[in-house]
Amino acid sequence: MEVLNTMVGKRMMMICFASTLLLGGCLNIPTKNSPNAENEDGVKGRPSDFYESVLTYTGDGYFLPYGGKAEKAEDQYRDEVEKATKEYIKREYKTDIEVHNLVGNQDGYTVFFESKGRLHFYSTAIVPIDFSEKRVKKESIWTQEDEVEKGLRTALYAYIKEDEFNVLDNQIQEIVDTNGEVVGTTVEAIQNVGGDAYETPYYFVQSLSDDEAIQPVYDLYMKNPDASKEELMDAYQEDLFDPADLSFVINLYMKDPKKEPVQEVYNPIMIAFEENDDLPKGNYTINLHDHYVIKKAGSGHKKNSLSQDGRYGIYKR
Template identity: 35%
Template sequence: MKLNNRLLIGSIGLSLMLGGCGNMNQTNANEGNEQTETTNVDNQNSDDRLVRVQDYTGEGYTLRNGEKTDKIAQENKEEITEAVEKFFLEKYKTEVIVHNMVGAVDGATVFVESVGEPHFYTYAIVPIDVEQRKVLSDNVWSQEGQVENAIKTGLYAMIFQEEITKLENYLEETVESKPIIGITQEALKSVRATGYSTTHYYASTMGNSLDFLFNEYMNNQEISKSDWKTIIEQNPYSPDSILFTIYLYMEEEKSEPDEEIFNQIVTEIEEMDGIPKGAYSIILNDNMINKTTAVGAKDNSLERSYPNDIIKE
């Protein structure tokens, strides 16, 4: 089984997308990485890189050619943290907490979590002059559309809080009753930068039909939830504008993905009412995750996704 490219780029392909700090736009990054990620997932899953997902906290996560910059970043944690916090406050009017920083080509990728609502995970990039061993803290940047999309997913979850709660309660109950698990909370904070996320699923956006959410947020952070509801009702959008990817693992170390459990989740999501409008994908992996890439996908993973994802109107 090969995970489809839309899922890879939107989520677990982070290590390739973040691996370079060159000045690229999001579209070009996606086009350049789809085939690379699809063909390299299995090559990266060598036994010495695989750990049990319940043991994985993000330790060992690396980005391409980041050895030198990672050392410099760790030596300048305070400066980088202050620079990234300032960047998000000034550019996105949002307070964030810095959870992790990982060296990449010509800089450090910094993983953050927003404070309060809208709640989301994302990242920024801090350039580093390796020869001068200097952090260029005035030049913090983010890949085009990355933070904007994260904010949109956080707003969407905030607006549809009741529906989100129903989805999350279902997943928590399912994980408690079946021999399956999600990633750890530590890994979520340290290496998952995919917008609104929990340990069991994440949300992402496609296209620009939800751009009005970001634009309204940038104009006014004090909009009430009831007003947000009115705003989204006045702006029609298709279900595939917002993607929900349920991403789970087997609990036992040597267990293959259980087809019966997988099919039950698929059926229950198909039949469930009252969860958020969107396009739903479901992926069940075995118990192991690649500690260097935070990727759990392998040939044996079970997947229901685009173009056969579950559409909830």
């Protein structure tokens, strides 16, 4: 539910639509930005200022509320912000990272980064700026509660459960290849505006903070980042695993820009996940969206998206 709440929190589109109607709706003249205007694909209701094809979206247009001064000063601070973020994550989480994107927030930057090395995840850090003194406040860098920890835990799952994660990847690839009607997002979008722990173009995985099964593995890694894979696997407490603590969110998009998500496409995907007992253990949410991403939110979730009832996920135990 944490994942779904985060997604809901990003929705800012109603304000944009209201202003569009004020500009173009009174005279009933479809302007370029009108919700009823056709985009370059001939699709109504997906104006190019608000939406972009999932096949080309790389994060352009994404913003955080109250971005403020930082958005206009990126070049001035970029190098120092990147260096300070790398040093902070290395010191606090024993992890080397690559910085992909800086997005202005109210007090500085939200930094989107990707881990380097055998553990792979995406996350964010917040770097404050003192604009009056034009100074990067390196001593005040922080991360949202459990954000990087969650990334590390899910990366550890993917590392010690590599065979099971390969089953998941292969199943999704088979769905994409045989179905022919669905696609995923771009790697660049994940890098620039993702930050959702372990993530691929088709899904992301998040481990909740009370996940007791993986916690000893995390503790061992933080104590000894060079611990072998065998040592990390031995630390895993299988008997403490609760599928509610490990969430797999699958996001697929219609390949054809003019096609809506329909049950005829969605249902076979659901059945494939329900019937495959070789998948990683956890709870699965399957989403099918139309072809477009909301640029400002970096998300495909809209009124026409299809998903199972949130009360009844697919649980692999």
